[in-house]
Amino acid sequence: MKVNGETITLSQSVSLKEFLENSGYRAGRIAVERNGNIVPKQAYDSVMLTEADTLEIVHFVGGG
Numbered sequence: 001m002k003v004n005g006e007t008i009t010l011s012q013s014v015s016l017k018e019f020l021e022n023s024g025y026r027a028g029r030i031a032v033e034r035n036g037n038i039v040p041k042q043a044y045d046s047v048m049l050t051e052a053d054t055l056e057i058v059h060f061v062g063g064g
Contacts, residue, residue: 002054010051017044020057031058 001008020027032039033056039047
C-alpha cells in the first residue's frame with residue numbers, strides 16, 4: 001500500500017479507522033483520499049484497506 005508516496009506493508013486487511021489510529025493520525029484534523037476518491041469520515045470504520053490501495057492523507061493546520 002502507498003501512503004503519501006511511501007510504501008507500507010500490510011500484514012492483513014485493516015479498516016481505515018484502525019490504520020489511522022495505529023499510525024497516530026487524529027481523524028478530526030485530516031482528510032483522506034483513497035485511490036483518487038475522498039473518503040467521508042463516517043465511512044472510515046467500514047472502508048477496508050488492502051495492499052493495492054493508495055492513500056493521500058492531508059492534515060488541516062490552523063493559523064491566523
